[in-house]
Amino acid sequence: MQPEPMPFATITELGAAYRARTLSPVEVTQAMLSRIARLDPALRSYLTPTPEIALAQARQAEDEIGRGQWRGPMHGVPIGFKDLCDTAGVRTTGGTTLRDEHVPKTDATVVRKLFAAGAVMLGKLHMTEGAYSAHHPALAPPINPWHAEQWTGVSSSGSGVATAAGLCYGAIGTDTGGSIRFPSGANGITGLKPTWGRVSRHGVLPLADSLDHVGPMTRSAADAGAMLGAMAGTDSLDPTSLDAPVPDYLAGLAAGVSGLKVGFDADYIYSVCDADTARVIDQARQVLKELGAVVLPVTMPASTKAMYTDWAKLCGVETAIAHAATYPSRAAEYGPVLATLIDAGLRLGGVELMKIEHARLVFKGGLRKLFETVDLLLVPVHPFGNLSLVQRAEMLNKPAMRSDFLRYTAPFDMSGSPTITLPGGFTLAGLPIGFQLVGRHLDEGLLVRAGHAFQVATDWHQRHPAV
Secondary structure (H helix, E strand, C coil): CCCCCHHHCCHHHHHHHHHHCCCCHHHHHHHHHHHHHHHHHHHCCEEEECHHHHHHHHHHHHHHHHCCCCCCCCCCCEEEEECCECECCECCCCCCCCCCCCCCCCCCHHHHHHHHCCCEEEEEECCCHHHCCCCCCCCCCCCCCCCCCECCCCCCHHHHHHHHCCCCCCEEEEECCCCCHHHHHHHCCEEEECCCCCCCCCCECCCCCCCCEEEEEECCHHHHHHHHHHHCCCECCECCCCCCCCCCCCCCHHHCCCCCEEEECHHHHHCCCCHHHHHHHHHHHHHHHHCCCEEEECCCCCCHHHHHHCHHHHHHHHHHHHCCCCCCCCHHHCCHHHHHHHHHHHHCCHHHHHHHHHHHHHHHHHHHHHCCCCCEEEEECCCCCCCEHHHHHHHHCCHHHHHHHCCCCHHHHHCCCCEEEEEEEECCCCCEEEEEEEECCCCHHHHHHHHHHHHHHCCHHHCCCCC
16 A cells, blocks of 8 residues: 555554554554644644544554454554544533533443454544534534535534544444434535444434434445444443344445445435435436345335424433533533524423324334335435535525425434445535435344445545545
């Protein structure tokens, strides 16, 4: 491997180089820390770099690999953690100012698992306030490495920027209404939202407990599988974590997608999305067909619309519960967007809340029936291509556009379904656009396999911003 592409190497490439002794975890970590010091003052993807911890972990990994004590594909790999994952001795702000000095005493389970797999922590990554839709007004947001005037996606904004800019080899994101998928699409990377409960949420600051998913953000589907394999599994500290075996997500990559049935609801997609997005979806559908998949027309459940029009109401109630200790008692320290969400949640009546929950049950049942006829669903990330910051701000003032923005993401948080977001092309202005494949519960292995097949046949994921 040549020195120049090293920042954009994949996790699997790093592992092969480590074992062949052509690269070492210490030199890779040092190079990555130097790159962060040089580039991140302009990009602002990290809130708290941790160079001392990173180098200590890298030295340990180098020693272990040298002695043949290989822990797996994450061993010696420098990654970043979204700043809502507790890290012992390292501040964890949740993108807020009221937690600016919060230093946990223990690691979140996902952090502990990745450390056990030998991962190296480069630092804590920027995010929106409380993992909702806006950065705290007192904190300068990250900058999209493709173009400074473009939206970074939320809420895992720093995770998307750092991974795309070659400032880590993978990152942890969380997704409540689209927060792995939006920044993955906006920054041209791969994001895997696992089944709800597949990854423990213990030690992860909640936005909405029944909607929150923890997952990897990487530069390839195979890398997402490598990270998920280290993160997933039941956890006694999180009773909602799923007690299901964790497979080797890399074992079946070569199987491809031939014969798989991919569902495609043309009205659900085309009635809203713009020309750039439609073109990317059409290209993805064609590639999947050429790889041997069978694309079938389907109809999304009738309750799908309620899942994205009412998502914010449910999220508001659960966010109010999550912030009960500090809101409204410290309301002055909150940004206006998160405060507005909590206030709306506090006002929502019990009858209206239960109507949303009943519709959610109907949707989950309808989606299960749909997956009896197909293996995967092909959908956009959102309808609006790659948004500029101005377009995003304008959209927030238009209720119909806000609702449509969640059209392809929120339903699959309401159902807890796993999805993989893949780079699928570019706008006419040269900015990345992603698309999603959605799977059955606990079928992340198939999503990784299908994503890998698509990425073997295309090179969208190998294109990087000029930083």
